[in-house]
Amino acid sequence: xxxxxxxxxxxxxxxxxxxxxxxxxxxxxxxxxxxxxxxxxxxxxxxxxxxxxxxxxxxxxxxxxxxxxxxxxxxxxxxxxxxxxxxxxxxxxxxxxxxxxxxxxxxxxxxxxxxxxxxxxxxxxxxxxxxxxxxxxxxxxxxxxxxxxxxxxxxxxxxxxxxxxxxxxxxxxxxxxxxxxxxxxxxxxxxxxxxxxxxxxxxxxxxxxxxxxxxxxxxxxxxxxxxxxxxxxxxxxxxxxxxxxxxxxxxxxxxxxxxxxxxxxxxxxxxxxxxxxxxxxxxxxxxxxxxxxxxxxxxxxxxxxxxxxxxxxxxxxxxxxxxxxxxxxxxxxxxxxxxxxxxxxxxxxxxxxxxxxxxxxxxxxxxxxxxxxxxxxxxxxxxxxxxxxxxxxxxxxxxxxxxxxxxxxxxxxxxxxxxxxxxxxxxxxxxxxxxxxxxxxxxxxxxxxxxxxxxxxxxxxxxxxxxxxxxxxxxxxxxxxxxxxxxxxxxxxxxxxxxxxxxxxxxxxxxxxxxxxxxxxxxxxxxxxxxxxxxxxxxxxxxxxxxxxxxxxxxxxxxxxxxxxxxxxxxxxxxxxxxxxxxxxxxxxxxxxxxxxxxxxxxxxxxxxxxxxxxxxxxxxxxxxxxxxxxxxxxxxxxxxxxxxxxxxxxxxxxxxxx
Amino acid sequence: xxxxxxxxxxxxxxxxxxxxxxxxxxxxxxxxxxxxxxxxxxxxxxxxxxxxxxxxxxxxxxxxxxxxxxxxxxxxxxxxxxxxxxxxxxxxxxxxxxxxxxxxxxxxx
Numbered sequence: 001x002x003x004x005x006x007x008x009x010x011x012x013x014x015x016x017x018x019x020x021x022x023x024x025x026x027x028x029x030x031x032x033x034x035x036x037x038x039x040x041x042x043x044x045x046x047x048x049x050x051x052x053x054x055x056x057x058x059x060x061x062x063x064x065x066x067x068x069x070x071x072x073x074x075x076x077x078x079x080x081x082x083x084x085x086x087x088x089x090x091x092x093x094x095x096x097x098x099x100x101x102x103x104x105x106x107x108x109x110x111x112x113x114x115x116x117x118x119x120x121x122x123x124x125x126x127x128x129x130x131x132x133x134x135x136x137x138x139x140x141x142x143x144x145x146x147x148x149x150x151x152x153x154x155x156x157x158x159x160x161x162x163x164x165x166x167x168x169x170x171x172x173x174x175x176x177x178x179x180x181x182x183x184x185x186x187x188x189x190x191x192x193x194x195x196x197x198x199x200x201x202x203x204x205x206x207x208x209x210x211x212x213x214x215x216x217x218x219x220x221x222x223x224x225x226x227x228x229x230x231x232x233x234x235x236x237x238x239x240x241x242x243x244x245x246x247x248x249x250x251x252x253x254x255x256x257x258x259x260x261x262x263x264x265x266x267x268x269x270x271x272x273x274x275x276x277x278x279x280x281x282x283x284x285x286x287x288x289x290x291x292x293x294x295x296x297x298x299x300x301x302x303x304x305x306x307x308x309x310x311x312x313x314x315x316x317x318x319x320x321x322x323x324x325x326x327x328x329x330x331x332x333x334x335x336x337x338x339x340x341x342x343x344x345x346x347x348x349x350x351x352x353x354x355x356x357x358x359x360x361x362x363x364x365x366x367x368x369x370x371x372x373x374x375x376x377x378x379x380x381x382x383x384x385x386x387x388x389x390x391x392x393x394x395x396x397x398x399x400x401x402x403x404x405x406x407x408x409x410x411x412x413x414x415x416x417x418x419x420x421x422x423x424x425x426x427x428x429x430x431x432x433x434x435x436x437x438x439x440x441x442x443x444x445x446x447x448x449x450x451x452x453x454x455x456x457x458x459x460x461x462x463x464x465x466x467x468x469x470x471x472x473x474x475x476x477x478x479x480x481x482x483x484x485x486x487x488x489x490x491x492x493x494x495x496x497x498x499x500x501x502x503x504x505x506x507x508x509x510x511x512x513x514x515x516x517x518x519x520x521x522x523x524x525x526x527x528x529x530x531x532x533x534x535x536x537x538x539x540x541x542x543x544x545x546x547x548x549x550x551x552x553x554x555x556x557x558x559x560x561x562x563x564x565x566x567x568x569x570x571x572x573x574x575x576x577x578x579x580x581x582x583x584x585x586x587x588x589x590x591x592x593x594x595x596x597x598x599x600x601x602x603x604x605x606x607x608x609x610x611x612x613x614x615x616x617x618x619x620x621x622x623x624x625x626x627x628x629x630x631x632x633x634x635x636x637x638x639x640x641x642x643x644x645x646x647x648x649x650x651x652x653x654x655x656x657x658x659x
Numbered sequence: 660x661x662x663x664x665x666x667x668x669x670x671x672x673x674x675x676x677x678x679x680x681x682x683x684x685x686x687x688x689x690x691x692x693x694x695x696x697x698x699x700x701x702x703x704x705x706x707x708x709x710x711x712x713x714x715x716x717x718x719x720x721x722x723x724x725x726x727x728x729x730x731x732x733x734x735x736x737x738x739x740x741x742x743x744x745x746x747x748x749x750x751x752x753x754x755x756x757x758x759x760x761x762x763x764x765x766x767x768x
C-alpha cells in the first residue's frame with residue numbers, strides 16, 4: 001500500500017472535484033454521503049499504509065518518499081510534488097481522516113435543510129485534501145500549499161453563513177491573522193533554502209546538524225511565528241474564538257482537531273533544526289505555550305457561549321502542546337494532539353448537538369438539565385469533560401501528565417503554570433457541563449446570567465449576544481442517530497485513547513507501554529529531550545499533583561455552580577478576554593491605521609513616484625528624439641552616406657595606424 | 660610623325676576605378692538632391708553599377724574571378740530590387756499622381 005500514499009489526498013480531491021461540478025445535482029443528502037465516503041476512503045488507505053509501515057524496520061520508515069512529478073524545477077531550486085510517509089505524517093493522516101470521516105458523517109445530520117448543503121461538503125473535502133497535503137508534504141513548499149489551502153478553507157467555512165455580518169467579519173479576521181503567521185512560514189522557508197539549498201525535509205533536517213547556530217535559530221523562530229498564527233498562540237490567537245461563527249462541524253474539524261494542530265506538527269517536523277538552534281528557542285516556545293495555556297484558560301472561565309468556552313479551551317490546550325514542544329517533548333505533544341483531537345472534536349460535536357437540539361441557542365445561561373432530554377449527547381459529553389479535565393483513566397490524563405512531566409524537567413515554574421492551567425481547565429469544563437446538562441431547566445427564562453450582561457461586552461463578545469434571539473417556547477430534543485454515532489465513537493476513543501502512550505510502570509507489561517513513543521522515535525530522535533534521572537523518580541508525585549489539580553478544579557466548580565456554596569467569580573475583564581481583542585482593535589483602528597496610511601502614502605508617492613518618474617522621463621526623451629525622424633527619404637540617405645564616410649574614415653585611420 | 664597624332668594611351672585599371680567613383684558620386688548626389696522617386700531610383704541603379712564596374716576592374720587587376728562572380732550576384736539582387744521598387748513606385752503614383760519623395764512622409768516622428 002505504501003506506493004498508494006498519493007491516494008490519501010487524492011480521494012478527497014476527487015470528492016471536491018465531483019462536488020464542484022455535480023454537487024448541486026447530487027443535492028442532499030447524496031453530496032454529503034459522497035464526501036463522507038471519500039474521506040473514509042482516505043482513512044482506509046491510511047490504515048493500509050500504516051500496516052505496511054509496521055512491517056518495515058524502524059529506520060526504513062522515515063525514508064518513504066513517493067514523488068509524483070517535478071513541480072518547480074528552477075536551477076538550484078528543485079521542488080518535487082512528493083509525499084513523505086513516515087510515522088509522524090501517517091499518525092496525522094490516521095486521525096485527520098478518521099475524525100474527519102466521523103465529522104463528515106455528523107455534518108450530514110447537522111447541515112440538514114441548509115440551502116448550501118452540497119457547497120458545505122465541497123469545502124469540507126477541499127479542507128481534507130489540503131490538510132493531508134500539509135502533513136504528507138515531503139518538502140516545505142508542498143506543506144505550504146496545504147498550509148494555505150487549509151487557511152483558505154477555514155476562511156470559506158467560518159464565513160459559510162456570510163449573510164450574518166459577524167460570520168463574514170470573523171472569516172476575514174481569521175484570514176488576515178493567519179497571513180501574519182504565513183509570513184513567518186515563508187521566511188523560514190527562505191532561510192532553510194538559503195542555508196541548505198533545498199526545501200525537502202529530509203535534506204533540511206539532515207543538514208540541521210551542520211547549520212550555523214544563528215541560521216538554525218532564525219529558521220526555528222520564523223517557523224514558530226508561522227505555527228503561532230496557524231495554531232492560535234499568543235499573540236496571534238485572536239482569530240480562533242471568533243472562528244466559532246462557522247457551523248459547528250467546522251469548529252470541531254478545523255478549529256479543534258486538525259488544522260490548528262498544524263503548527264505543532266510543523267514544529268515537530270523540524271525538530272532537528274530546533275535542536276540545532278540556540279537553547280533560547282525552546283524557552284521561547286515553552287513560555288509562549290505556557291502563557292497561552294494559562295491566559296486562555298482564565299478567559300474560558302467567564303464565557304457564556306457554549307462554543308466560546310470550547311474555543312478558548314482549544315487555545316489553551318494548544319498552548320499545552322507548544323509547552324511540550326518547547327520542552328523537547330515532541331512525542332508528548334503529538335500524543336496530546338491526538339487525544340485532544342478525540343475529546344475536543346467530541347465536545348464540539350456534542351455542543352453542536354446541544355445547539356441543534358436547542359434550536360440554535362448557544363447561550364449556556366439558557367440551558368440546563370439537558371441530560372434528561374439528550375441522554376446520549378450528555379453521556380458522551382461527560383466522557384469528553386472527564387478526558388479534558390485530566391481524570392484517570394481517560395485519555396487526556398495520560399497525555400497531559402506526560403507534558404507536565406517534561407515541563408517539570410525543563411523548569412518547575414513551567415510545570416506550575418501547566419498545573420494551574422489543568423486546574424482551571426477542570427474548573428471551567430465542569431462549569432460548562434453543569435450549566436448545560438445539570439441544574440434546572442432555563443430554556444424559556446430570560447437571561448439573568450451570573451452577574452454581568454453579555455450585551456455590555458465588546459464587539460468580539462457580542463457574537464454570543466447576536467445569536468441570543470428570543471424564540472419563545474422551545475423544547476430541546478435529542479439529535480438524530482447520524483449525529484449521535486460519531487459522538488459515541490469519539491467518546492470511546494476519548495475514553496481509551498490513552499493506551500497509545502501509557503507510561504512505563506510496573507502495573508502493566510512494558511510491551512503495551514509507550515506504543516506511540518516507539519512508533520515516533522525515528523522521526524524525533526534528533527530533537528527529543530531525554531528526562532534527567534531525577535525526573536523519573538518524581539513521576540508519581542507529578543501524576544498525583546495533576547489528579548489533585550483536576551479534583552480541586554472539579555470540586556470547586558461543583559461547589560460554585562451546582563451547590564451554589566460560593567458566588568461565581570466571573571469578572572467582566574475575563575469575559576472580555578483580558579480586553580486583548582479590543583486593545584488590538586483600538587490600536588489597529590487608531591495609531592495602527594495612521595501608520596498604515598503613512599505607509600500607503602509612501603507607497604503612492606515614493607514607490608509609485610519612482611515608477612511613474614521613469615515612465616515620464618522616457619517619454620520626454622522620446623519626444624525630443626523623435627524629431628530626428630523627419631520622414632524625408634533624402635535625410636535618411638544623407639544619414640547613411642555620412643555613416644559610410646565615417647566608417648571608411650575609421651578604417652582608413654585604423655589602417656594608417658593613427659587610431 | 661605629326662605633333663597632332665595622338666598616341667593612343669593604354670587604359671589602365673585606375674581609369675576604370677576613377678570612372679566608377681565618378682558614376683557613384685553622381686548617383687549618390689542624385690539620391691540626395693532629387694525628389695522624383697523614379698530619378699532617385701535610377702540614381703541608386705547608377706551607384707550599383709559603379710560598384711559593379713570597380714568589381715570587374717579589380718577582378719582584372721588581381722586576376723581573380725571572385726570579383727566578376729560578385730557582379731552577377733549584384734545584378735540578380737538589383738533585378739529583384741527593381742521589381743519590388745518599381746512596384747512600390749507605381750502604386751504610389753496611382754494613388755497620388757505627381758508625388759515627390761518628400762510627400763511620402765508617413766514615418767515622420
